[in-house]
Amino acid sequence: MTDADAKLVEACIAGERPAFExxxxxxxxxxxxxxxxxxxxxxxSDDLSQDVFVRVHRSMDTFDADRGNFRTWLSAIAxxxxxxxxxxxxxxxxxxxxxxxxxxxxxxxxDASPELREQVEILRGCISALPKxxxxxxxxxxxxxxxTRGISAFTGLPESTVRVRLRQxxxxxxxxxxxxxxxxx
Numbered sequence: 001m002t003d004a005d006a007k008l009v010e011a012c013i014a015g016e017r018p019a020f021e022x023x024x025x026x027x028x029x030x031x032x033x034x035x036x037x038x039x040x041x042x043x044x045s046d047d048l049s050q051d052v053f054v055r056v057h058r059s060m061d062t063f064d065a066d067r068g069n070f071r072t073w074l075s076a077i078a079x080x081x082x083x084x085x086x087x088x089x090x091x092x093x094x095x096x097x098x099x100x101x102x103x104x105x106x107x108x109x110x111d112a113s114p115e116l117r118e119q120v121e122i123l124r125g126c127i128s129a130l131p132k133x134x135x136x137x138x139x140x141x142x143x144x145x146x147x148t149r150g151i152s153a154f155t156g157l158p159e160s161t162v163r164v165r166l167r168q169x170x171x172x173x174x175x176x177x178x179x180x181x182x183x184x185x
Contacts, residue, residue, distance in 0.1 A: 005070040012060045020060075024053055027071070031078050038082055039144050048085060052078050119182050126176035134169040137162055 005026070011019030031052050035045035055077050063073055127135055140151045148166070152159045177183045 006065065009060070009063060009065070009070055012057075013063075020057060023056075023070070027074055028053065031074065034075075034078055035082065037143050037145060038086075039146065039150075040082075040085070044085075048078075048081055052081050055081070122177065122180050122182045123173070126173050126180070129176060130169055130172055134165055134172060137165045138169045138173075141166060 005023070008019045008023045008026075012023065028049060032045050032049040035048045036042070040048060052074070056074060059077075063070065067073075127138055130138065136155070137151055140146045140154060141148075146154065148159050148162050151157070151162045155162070157165075174183070
């Protein structure tokens with residue numbers, strides 16, 4: 001846990017409202033981005049983010065720094081809210097929470113190492129360099145967290161075509177990442 005988060009959590013537990021507002025300010029955008037990338041609409045993402053922070057506020061005294069940092073605890077709450085919402089969807093198999101969770105772990109992480117941030121930027125560049133049809137399925141899969149079936153339903157492509165395009169994209173990305181030195185040849 002960052003020193004700033006640790007101090008804010010302690011202050012929240014002591015009942016200091018400005019401390020909770022500061023925690024919200026530090027983490028709300030990342031939580032909302034998680035919901036957006038998980039396929040929720042803008043308004044739903046706003047509501048779900050608020051739900052997360054209501055739960056955080058109610059259970060702040062249960063936070064245990066010995067079990068992990070605040071960011072991890074907050075992420076677990078966001079995942080639980082998303083899973084509950086996904087289970088209510090008429091077609092919950094269109095999204096894969098595990099894929100979307102990876103976005104939550106990296107996106108907007110100011111504590112990430114410079115090396116990790118550099119690797120993420122290289123990966124984004126490689127994705128941008130993909131042909132349009134391949135970058136589209138990559139974004140649907142790894143940014144929005146959609147399953148193969150979900151991509152198929154969204155694009156109207158057969159599932160077999162989606163799998164082929166994901167495999168082609170993976171091969172192209174691997175080649176690009178090797179050329180840029182992000183992974184070993």
